[in-house]
Amino acid sequence: MVAQAWEWLDTVPDPELPSVTITDLGIVRDIREEADALVVALTPTYSGCPATAVIEEDVTRALHEHGVKNVRIEHRLAPAWTTDWITPRGRERLKEHGIAPPAADIGDGIVILSPSTSLGINEVEGPIQCPHCGSPTTTELSHFGSTPCKALYRCEICREPFDYVKPH
Numbered sequence: 001m002v003a004q005a006w007e008w009l010d011t012v013p014d015p016e017l018p019s020v021t022i023t024d025l026g027i028v029r030d031i032r033e034e035a036d037a038l039v040v041a042l043t044p045t046y047s048g049c050p051a052t053a054v055i056e057e058d059v060t061r062a063l064h065e066h067g068v069k070n071v072r073i074e075h076r077l078a079p080a081w082t083t084d085w086i087t088p089r090g091r092e093r094l095k096e097h098g099i100a101p102p103a104a105d106i107g108d109g110i111v112i113l114s115p116s117t118s119l120g121i122n123e124v125e126g127p128i129q130c131p132h133c134g135s136p137t138t139t140e141l142s143h144f145g146s147t148p149c150k151a152l153y154r155c156e157i158c159r160e161p162f163d164y165v166k167p168h
Contacts, residue, residue, distance in 0.1 A: 001068075005031045005038060008066050012058050015051040016147045017165075019097035022055055026085025029076045037070035038063060043081045045149055046168070083167045094165065095131045100153065102167040103128065128164050130155035140164075 009031070010023045022028055022042075030041035040059055044052045060071045083102035086094075091101035127136030135157040145152040150163040 001033060001038065002031050004066070005040070005063060005068070008062050009040070009059060012055075012062050015054045015058070016149075017094065017099065019099065020086075020090045020093045022059070024087050024090030024093060026081065026087065026090075027055065028059075030074075034072070037072045038068050039072045039074055041074040041076040043076045043079075045081050047077070049149070081168075083165060086165075098131050098160075098162050099150070100128055100131045100162055100164040102165040128153055130158060130160065131162055132160045133158040 006023065006028075009028055010021050012022050014020055014022055014025055014027070017025070025045065027042055027045065028040060029043050030039075032039050032041075040063075042052075042055060042059070044055075056073045059073065063071045086101065094101045128138050128140075129136050130138055130153075133155060135155050137156040138153045139156060140151055140153050141161065142152040144150075145163040149166055149168075151166055152161060153164050154161045
């Protein structure tokens, strides 16, 4: 049942980033059977995320639609969610839908800086590539985009605006 539940939840889109699923984002941390319930552990992308309640409802609905009668949601706040948990498929899906995936120290040539650096948290060293044309010549227009976890950028080559998922 647990393996099947992972497959079912792999079809649930994130309410704020519908091009990726909640498993693509790494929000689903664990699924286990316990007594008479299926327990799903979720880690929100940040503590004040307004989509958390919607995600809980969507998880419960998806499992109920597949015949799981008793679902219990568990909040797992530690360790805190990180953009490093976004799957390679999730990063590709973000790009395909015009959203720059977060910079990560996974071979992107961009390094996430620690909160102790002079630049501070959520800042990166290196260019943010345009998801439309791939150019590294981009400019941050606003540190806050369509949601608090994204920044608004513009490509200086193709001139298209785009959201960038801020690393954390």
